[in-house]
Amino acid sequence: MEYQFREIERKWQDWWVKNETYKVSNHSSKPKYYVLDMFPYPSGAGLHVGHPLGYIASDIYARYKRLKGFNVLHPMGYDAFGLPAEQYAIEHGIHPAISTTQNIQNFRKQLDKIGFSFDWSREVNTSDPSYYKWTQWIFLQLFKSFFNRQTQKADSIDFLISEFEKDGNLYHPFPDSNFKLPSSDNRFTAEEWKNFSEKQQQEILMEYRLSYCGYGEVNWCEALGTVLANDEVINGVSERGGFPVVKKKLRQWYLRITEYADRLLEGLDTVDFSDAMKEMQTNWIGKSYGAEINFAIDDSDKKLKVFTTRPDTIFGVDFMVLAPEHELVEEITTHKHKKEVEEYIAWVKSRSERERMAEKTISGAFTGAYAINPFDKREVPVYISEYVLAGYGTGAIMAVPCGDERDFRFAKHFNIPITNILGDKFNGEEANPTKDAELVNSNFLTGMLMKDAMVEILNDIEGIGYGKAKVNYKMRDAAFSRQRYWGEPFPIVWKDGIAYPLKEEELPLQLPDVEHYKPGPEGEGPLANIKDWVEVDGITIVDLTPGPSPKERGASPSTPGYFTSTPEQWKILSVFAKENRRNKTEAEDKIWQVLRNRQINNDKFRRQHPIAGYIPDFVCLEKKLIIEIDGGYHNAAEQKRFDTARSEWLNEYQYKLLRFTNDEVLQHIDAVRDRILNELLSMGKDDVVGSPSPKEKESEGEVFLRETNTMPGYAGSSWYFLRYMDPHNNETFCDKNASDYWNQVDVYVGGTEHAVGHLLYSRMWTKFLYDLGFINFDEPYKKLLNQGMIQGSSRFVYRDKNNTNTFVSFNKINNYDVDAIRVDVNIVDGVELDIEAFKKSKPEYANAEFILDEGKYICGVETEKMSKSKFNTVDPSDLVDKYGADTFRMYEMFLGPVEQSKPWDTKGIEGVHRFLRKFWRLFYKESATAPSSLEMAMGEVIVTNDNATDAELKILHRAIKKIEEDTERFSYNTAVSAFMVCTNELTDIKCHKKSILEPVVIMLSSYAPHIAEELYHALGNEGSVLDATYPAFDAKLLVESSKQYPISINGKLRTTMNISLDAHENEIKKMVLQNEVVQKWLDGKEPKKIIFIKNKMVNVVV
RNA sequence: GCCCGUGUGGCGGAAUUGGUAGACGCGUCAGACUCAAAAUCUGGUUCUCGCAAGGGAGUGAAGGUUCGAUUCCUUUCGCGGGCACCA
Missing domain, CATH: 3.40.50.620 (HUPs)
Incomplete structure (x- = not known):
């Protein structure tokens, strides 16, 4: 069959x-x-x-x-x-959904x-509201969190507020060190915090939130009325339509990923990614150590702040370069240079960041201003140039032409004299970025090695106050909003410039229907066009106003819930408490699912919340009820004494304590729940100044505007x-x-x-x-x-320019003047064009004429990205229909290593198909006529139950070893070839034994599941082959007694010898020297040396 | 420009730790079966000199380390990917 x-x-x-x-x-x-x-x-x-x-x-x-x-x-x-999908909607009016x-x-x-x-029962779809509900929910958690640098972890904004109320932002400085309050400082006290208006407070909190709103530059295309991606901008105009594109500042959401930079770096040590991948991420994060140095500007009270990784080259600074967008440019540009600078800025505005970085030719403009080197008071000119990007560092650099290639070219271009601080390490022809030179012309650093000077100058900079040592990251906060329709709406409403999060119960905030998908006004997204949706009133929002502190609410030390710990105690314990919260036990988690979110009697429970010097598992502060879960160690006598003492102590403070064992919680959670509920009910109405957090407020009649990004x-x-x-x-x-x-x-x-x-x-x-x-x-x-990517292999036909109905075969194009035209790979067999199919492919080709080469039309070939527009895509379904899924799967793997990019060529697929058929014939007798049904075919199985020979076992176990190892390390192409080798060998010795074939079928099932399942059942098995057990490799079966050793003379292979594996080294050397071929090459001379490596080779050095 | 990857027969690729370069498959050539074709099977196939035996060259290029380098080092060239609004 x-x-x-x-x-x-x-x-x-x-x-x-x-x-x-x-x-x-x-x-x-x-x-x-x-x-x-x-x-x-x-x-x-x-x-x-x-x-x-x-x-x-x-x-x-x-x-x-x-x-x-x-x-x-x-x-x-x-x-x-x-x-x-959105682009398609704009063009065809079809809803993206x-x-x-x-x-x-x-x-x-x-x-x-x-x-x-x-x-497939677990299929997810990000555009499904039941999915994006949780994307929005996580966004809200980010919004309500900040990165606590003291613990290097995310913490709640509520906690940050409580810190501000205590110490201002003394312990939590602004994440963006360049941020300044209107008071032109970046510090505030607790007192100042309390006196800020709600709006001011919110603006400050926004500077801390892990998802925050700010302003960022985008590629704005006025004609299209939309924002474009970098790769949609080519030479300052839009890819579609060729309209001018400029930079425009728009309100944008961001993720404060920069706060995680260090942890993202450290985390790389704990994961198994390729070194290349880790390197790419490391470079992207781009952590560098250096200094921020302030340069004074002549005739200005403004300071120019630069970041440099090479403060040791400070005396080699010959000029300064600002990003054209730098905020000081307008201010410092002198009247004389104004026009030139403005023209240059206008030109740069049209340039994409990519183009600016890739540009080789130097451009720039002199502002007319001079900066003063803080150390030697030397005045250097200030330029602007596109090679300095506003987003990197401070958007300004100190240029050291003798040490930096780009600075050097810039200096040459503008004829700026170059100071040599490298001595003979600088030849005047090109910059030398060395870190090992001994400095010259460097004032008090002269004579020092650069790396020593680095330490020295950093100390001086900080000491004198000219700047400070600084860690800089290339990574920027991640832009998190798009002015588009087809994405998750933000669960945010705006009022008076304050962003209010929606209540979690209101999620998901669903995407509304729109009439069209065109951009909104002023570069806003399409959602901005739907007034009814944007304007909302009467909704409940989370009130962001920090409430009065417990003290302000009239609480005293005797009031439940507060003042149970002193600030000092709390500071120490909160770290432990947090740790405990993270590492909760199974029982703790189980009971927490019952207590959390006011599920019982509407009472709020906190877990691992410090009370004085003690951290209970769970506590309801308002009711003064503590719940403890006891692990096994509570049975120890010593521990019992502590527990009792603690209960008594808590009693003094009127705390009531309920204890449960792990087993009670795990096995009788309902009973535990009931007991807690009864306890709470018996306590009556709480007489406490409650502190619901976060607070909610009804916003009757007020109009809020939804976020439209x-x-x-x-x-x-x-x-x-x-x-x-x-x-x-x-x-x-x-x-x-x-x-x-x-x-x-x-x-x-x-x-x-x-x-x-x-x-x-x-x-x-x-x-x-x-x-x-x-x-x-x-x-x-x-x-x-x-x-790796699979690249397309495009095919070309060549049309005669002088006779546009004639196509010339590839080998003859030199004799003609031709245009290369892409042709669908699916009508080309290898490189030979199917002329009839070509004529049918387009009406204008119907009467095409051809200049053939030996009766064939040969196409040109080029490897490029696989894409519909290049007519080089191959649909897997076509191949599956023709050869079957198993063949297709194995062929894709057989093409080459998974990690590597390789061009697609359908030709080879037949070889894999032949292999599967050959494998099939190990089980079934071939018949000249195909049987009419599968059932009839069943009788033709030729598998036997005979015992396997040593040779057969050797073939099997060699295959098991190779295939298992290769599968384990994702080397699937070699595993497929091992299947082929194994099948070829079994065919050669006519092996049809079940004990050999069944393990091979099981191994094959992960590569070619259908044929394996069929053959597995043909062997008489019942369930799915997926539930079989992978065959075990037995090394004993592969032990060899001798090896065919390669014998080299001077490292060149000359012959081989079969030598027993337990032969002694000296014996082998003697044997080798007696070998005819070796004798011939020795030509009567003595060998200098004989290298013998067991189980590998022998090399005779003459 | 910067970062990462990659380069071996006519083609995809193999060589896992520095130890027989080209496994396996495609293509191709020769043969068997056949009226013929398809399918299948058998054998050859890196290039080069040679009737052969047997040499020489050879892993993008140039150098180096080593008894021995596709593998390690230096320089260099080509190709692919990424560079923050494609996903």
Whole structure:
């Protein structure tokens, strides 16, 4: 019987669905394993062969791990918000939700054909309100948090407010050191804080929030009325339409990712990413140590602040360069240079950041101003130039032409004299960025080594107050808003310039329908066009006004809830308390789920909240009720004494204490709950000045304006790996039990193009959620596997310029003047054009004529990105229809290493298909006529139950070793070839034994699941091959007694010799010297040396 | 421009730790089966000199370390990816 892949694949795909073979439970006694693919954007163009590469790789691994006894989570879903759907909506008027749904269906159909083991019951879609509800919720948590530099962790804004009330911002300076209050200082006292207006307070808090609103420059295209991405801007005009583009400041949301810079760096040590990937992230974060130095400006009271990593070169400063956008430019430019400077700025405005950085030719303008070197009072000219970017450092540099290449070229261009501080290390021809020179011409640093001078000058700068040592990061805060429609709306309303968060109960804030998708006024997003949606009144918002302090509310030390700890005690204990909160036990977590959010009797409980010198597990301050959970050690006599003493002490303060054991909580939570409830009910009405936080207020009659920006593409993808763990939860984004079980993603598969964007953002979100105690790990991805791109191989035909109906074969184009035209790869066989198909492809080609080469039309070939517009895409579905999913899967893997980019060539797929057929013939007898049904074919199985020979076992175990090792290290191309070798060898010795074939089938099932399932059942097995056990490798079966040693003379292979493995070294050397070939090369001379490496080779040096 | 990756037969690639360069597959050539074709099977296939035996060269290029380098080091060239609003 022949290998009928179409019937087989359909049959098993149906069977798997019917039997829910891929459904994964969150409860299992097996160890867990989480294999994740990077979130796909469901593009309208559908899948091409490049897309499934990573999915196949991860699918093989997921199936392999399952065979190895793991409970494997391998989900798939869609990052469904994004620009293409919106662009499509603008052009065709189709709602993005509709086109996205269609694209997803199409995507799914294509994916289903390939036989993936995804658990589709966990599918997520970022554009679904039940998903983005939680994206908005996390955004609100970011909004309500700041980064506490003292603990290096996120903390609540409420806590920050309480700190401000105590000490002003003494211990919590502004994250942006350049931020200045109107008082032109960046410090305030507790007293000042209390006297600020609500608006002032909110503006200050905004400077701390982890998601905040600020102003940023965008590429603004007036003609299109919209904001453009950098790569949509080419030479200062829009890619679409060629309209002018300028920089424009717009209100934008940001994530304060810079606060996490150090932790993002440190975290890299704990994850298994490639060194290249870590390096890219490290460079992106760009931590550098240096100094901020203030230069005075002649005839001005303003200081020019620069950041430099080389303060040791301070005496080599020959000029200063400001970014054209620098705030001082206008002020310091002299009348004489005004026109020139303005013209230059206007030109730079049209330039994208990319162009500015990549530009080789020097440009700039002199402002006419001079800066004064604080150390030697030397005056140097101040220029502006596009090579200094406003966002980096302070937007101004001190230029040292003898040490920096760009500064050097700039100095040459503007004829600025160059000071040599490097002595003979500077040749006047090019800059030398050395750090090892001995300084000359450097005032009090002369004669010092640069690295010593660095330390010296840093001390001086700080001592004299000319500046300070500073750590700088290249990374900037992440822009988090887009002026677009198709993204998550922000759960924010505005009134009088203050941003109010929506209450969490009001989430999700759904995207409203719009009539059209055109931009709103003044560069706002399309949502700004819907007045009815933007203007809201009568909603309940979270009141951001800090309430009166407990003291102001008239509380005294005897009032429950406050003053239970002294500030000193509290400071010490709060750290422990926080730690405790993070590391809660199973029982604590269980009871917390009952107590949290005023679930019992509407009473507020806090956990691990310090009371005087003691941290109870849970406490209701208003009722003075404490709940303790006792672990096993409470049974010890010593501990009992402490416990009793503590209870008595708490009694003195009128605290009541309930104790439960771990077992009570874990096994009888309902009983525990009832007891707590009864206790609370018996206590009557609380007589306490309550402090509900955060407070809520009704805003009857007031009009608020909704935020009209939407979130960027990476919002939903920054946390999706958590949602897969608990995709249908309506109570929380992901239950902690689920995230505790699945934990980190064990293997994350995706392209390097996400190296810095998505990966850094999701790492930050994970750290943030960890800080707040929502999850128990702070790195999302344990191991990263980068898949390479599959490039397209484009085909060209050549049209005669003089005779545009004639096409010339590639080999003859030298004789003609031709235009190269792309032609669809699918009508070209290798390089030979299917002339008939070509004529039919376009009406204008119907009567085309050809100049052939030996009767064939040969196309030109070029490797480039695979894309519809280049006519070089290949649809996986076509290949699956023609060769089957198993062949397709194995061929994609066989192409080359997963990590490497490689061009696609359909030609080779037949070889893999032949291999599967050959493998099939180990089980089934070939018949000349195909049987009419699968059932009839069953009788033709030729597998026997004979015992395996040593030779057969050797073939099998060599394959097991190779395939297991290769699968483990994702070297799938060599594993496929090992399957081929094994099949070839088994065919050669006519082996049809079940004991040999069954293990091979099990191994093959992760690569070619359909044929493996079919053959597994043909061998008489019942359940799915997925639940089989991976064959165990037995090293004993591969032991050899001798080896064919290569014998080299002077490192060049001359012959080989079969030598016993336990032969002694001296014996071997003697044997080798007697060898004919060796004798010939020795030519009677004595060998200088004989190198023998056991199990490797012998080298004779003559 | 900056950062990262990569370069091996006609093609995709293999060589896991410095130790037989080219496994496996495609293509191609020769043969078997066939009226013929397809399919299948067998054998050859880095280039080069040679009837052969056997030499020489060879992993982008140039140098270096080593008994021995595709692998390590230096310089250099080509190609691919990223560079903050494509996802």
